[in-house]
Amino acid sequence: MLKEPPSGQRQLHTSEIQADLVVIGGGLAGTCCAIAAAREGLKTVLIQDRPMLGGNASSEVRLWILGATSHLGNNNRWSREGGVTNEILEENLYRNRQGNPYILDTILLEKVLEEPNLTLLLDTAVDEVEMVGDEISSVRAFCPQNSTVYRVAAPLFCDASGDGVVAFLAGAAFRMGAEAREEFDEGFAPDDAFGQLLGHSMYFYTKDVGTPVKYTAPSWALKDITEIPRYRQFNTNMQGCNFWWLEYGGRLDTIHQSQEIKMELWKVIYGVWDHIKNSGNFPEAETLTLEWVGQIPGKRESRRFEGNYIISQKDVVERREFPDVVAHGGWAMDLHPGDGVYSKLPGCTQWHSKGVYGIPYRCYYSRNIKNLFLGGRLISASHVAFGSTRVMATCGAGGQAVGIAAALCHEKSCRPADLGEAAAMRELQRRLERRGQFLPGITSEDAADLARNAKASASSTYRLSELKTNKAWVRLDHSWAMLIPLSKGPVPAFSFEVSAEHAGALRVELWKAERAGEFTPEVLVDALEVPFPEGRADVAVRFQAALPEAGYHFVKVCEDPAVRLRVSDQRVTGVVSVSNAYNKAVATSAVQEPPAGIGIDRFEFWLPKRRPEGRNLAMTVEPAVEVFGADNVLSGPARPTVLPNAWVADPADTAPELWLDWEAPVEIGRVVIEFDPDWDHPMESVLMTHPEEVVPFMVRAFELVDGDGNVLHTCAGHHSARFEWNPAASVKTARLGLRIKETAGAPAAVFRFRCFA
Template structure:
């Protein structure tokens, strides 16, 4: 029993002081991934989150799917899904949760954080005060947990604000912006005017369920009575729910920090008004068995404050894909702005303009230019309103936040500030350290320093791309179609293909490529050949005379002709795919991006793959055979296709694919890291969308590792993750290791991007 007499002085809540190397404030997807990455670098981390679950807009409280540079396979950013911790989460989520249940994602995020012994997790704890030791240095932040009535005093040499609205950066006095810059400040033609609006609003989603019987609905008194304008200007289908209702947006004319509760109430009015209209207007008789199963209780925020770093990312950084000496991450979502009036606007719900490829994000955008020990993560990084339209999405912010663990380690080790790291030669060390962990930074070449660099690499086979077997269906040329092929500098190519024509016709074949070798926008026509095709089945050979100037992907294109079909292949390979000149209506309105004059956006065609399980390849014969899958690729240091495949792929007929690393003298090995193919072209949306499989088909599931004497030192079955780390409690002394891989399937040969040995 506890009994306490009256205290005239009052009482204080319990107080607990905690110290760490790095405090992350905000447990959205950025803060979560950043904290995990930092903990794995050996840092002591405190992750403080004001909600009961992690994930922010990705959590079950909001239920937005995680997307980034892939843009739902609606742009030309091939193999651009973000890697690292975020990729691990998405692959794990697909394995456990292919139906996209946001509640299951909650459990995965919580489990991954709790599994890291270096993380102290504080849920339901809101940071409300910042204490500084000097005008430009944070000493501690103070949080209160309503669930255990405890005040936390959190101190560290470095802090990261991933809170969304930037509570730490704001209270520390850091410079920030809110709203849209004028067009002339950063020479941004896409900068909106006041009529369009300067802020993106909030959204709340809802889910419906068919109960199999008549369900009535009585709207609450606060429901919007007239939704005619919303129904008129926004397309709503009964099958849409969850984040497919992204256009349920409001608040861009208000203060999106301090008026969030007002915005929430307005969104509730809108949702219940729409559902009242659906159930009771008589215009949706097919909705009679539907019930409103879930409505969000907190809004998903798009925009509020953006804080200033030493560099402000702008429209031209995105569109021109500018290079930065301190590049540490990348983005690839469209420049995606929304009318400030949201559902009450007569304008389209979004205005999206894509770049031709992914763009770099510099380290100088990831810290406050005023507060010397404050990192920025999430949507508050240093960007203009226009560039923010791309950099704000969850996969991009999560991937970028993962940089900060290793960056903080460099700062601690060298006793320097984030700004000193970004503006010194040390940033090159940081870049190489990130690349060594499988982090991808477009345009930055790795320097291999692990023991594999000194090894002699041999393989049981190397896949030579001479044919994609004709074992699929006939595919009509409803769209211009291309096969993406990796060619080497100085190479030529001759293609054989089987066609079926409904009548005599002419058909145009083209060889295309991108102006930038790392892009996949086929804007340059290298050669065009028109051939007469007779009615019936034709075997055609197309010989191109163009010499390829760089190691680069080329597009073997067949232009649209609905009289002609071509044979497809069920054979799939790492680093190859078939594309069509069409568009994804979720992120574009045409197969060609045609921006208005003067807004500084490029015009180009979209060439998109089909989503699994509808994906396929052209059935082709290629001569001379391409050799893009050499074992030497295992030392490229890049774990995804870029301007080349970067992968070793075994011959599909090799019954026991293997690769051997041998050294002239025995070495001691404590760790081996393998990087498999998890198809970085596929978005792996976290929520709502149903995935056709639990394991990415490209990933090697079963493998074993032998030493120089043929002794088994490690075996793995049932793998589905991209990165596999093998640690030895006692160092292994050997002059060679051999990896034996099983092909994932009869139509997909075993592939491996990198082997690291330490």
């Protein structure tokens, strides 16, 4: 029994922690940063002021994780973020394809708790920093759950707290609101009438309990639903992220007035539910109950801190190349009216770029606090560019970049800005690529990769000569195209089976993007009018063009509602069908038509459909396309870009094998193999369901064997883009093989096969 007599003023229990890196904020950015740093060997502390990880992705807010793929609503093919972000999304798909937010909570927590170098402090809020000159020496944080004050000291800090509490307290330069158009020559910069800040949103879920449920609104709920100009959009099928436009606060201080913003959003939600339940306009709502309402709003924007570079509209639109690129983005520049749900304007205005863009390292550290990294939505960006960089998967990729940069700073005993030196930046980019990060325009030469000196061979190689029909048809209500990698030289002949209501001529065109590695059809290479009879027939397409270089091309079959084409169930890495039927979730037209003078490109959207609907067009190709050889696994990037960059096995090969051969034995202490996780699939984390737990392109079971046929390692049930094997003792061999035992349906494919001493 503890008994204490009366005393003078007492002090709270205090815990002192010394770390290599302190990360403040456990949203996706902070979580990915902390995991990446811990895996690099840094003693890392992650401080999160909420009871769970994930921030806006957590069960407290329930917004889906999304980034460059934009719900398959733009032309950014194979663009999903890699590294830790992808690892989380893949695991969530495998365990939780129905999108239960509580399961995602457990996955995020598991990823953090599995790291021995990582200390997690939940329910702990930082409220003080200690400075030594222009550097942070420690932070003070309080956890009311265990009544403990933590003082955490480190040479390096990352603020990924959303509002930038540590950066603010430390005195880091920041911005809040929209820049004038003139500052960065941003035609899309909003004026005061539109609003200079994005507001908060709050979601709610409903449940059908099978018996009538009454509802009496609280006295403070919104009484007049017509105060919401878009109130006619409400229906009983909407819930969760469909209510992203229940937004408020863009005219207020989105930091210090967050409680007022939350109360207004509650007022709206409970008033909306009163309208649905009691207006008489929704008889189908009789058995619905309000299952869940967000307790905290999802914040979009507050402070943005200044780094040594501020990314802006032209960087996004022009997809400018940066020598210090460490992450990529691809979400639209997505701005919302300041009046939010009460605005008569559309809930958002989105303008896409023609492809993904790189984010420079200089955006990820403070320009005046010398040991402070910036993570998440508070990185160095203008308000317009922030409209794109703010989304969670993009923030997660940036978090991984910061975590690995911190490891390099630790090793070199330097400050974040010092990594801008060319040799240090090349090393940072090499390490990011090793961990699965995609860096647009960068493919690092990794001298440590033993596979660079090996010869790659395979038991078979895929030749794209035919995509067999499943006997189903697609009507040409829209134009369709096959996005196909073609070799330099003459274009092969293509043949499609058509079914026509009457005789006519089918227009078929060959297009490519202006920039290699992008997927917007901008340059017409060739076009044909191919006659066809009434009824069924094979239509042969023989373009006359010769291609000056290899790359992806669109074989486009133009719209004709009187014609149907056969489709195929065959799926192959690096080959996909697209159409110009737009995605209504993120666009209002099949063509992006910006107003004149705002600095945004006009272009067509060419989009794949989600599985299970997303099927290729059935066709034959003569001569066969041969770009899937084993040599592709020796270099990157590990996803389709200019070409597929993958070895793909012949579908008829029942036991595919891939081999690396060296002229002399090498000592192998680590093997990294990168499979195909379908980089095109958005893998939204909550609410939206997915058709499978493992994408059909994935290798599911395999063995690693040496030149004598000895099995070194066996793996079953695999479902991740990256496989890493660290043997207990290094393996000395002149030959290393990958024997594939099972795939998830598509032909076996490998992007990269690396070995390290």
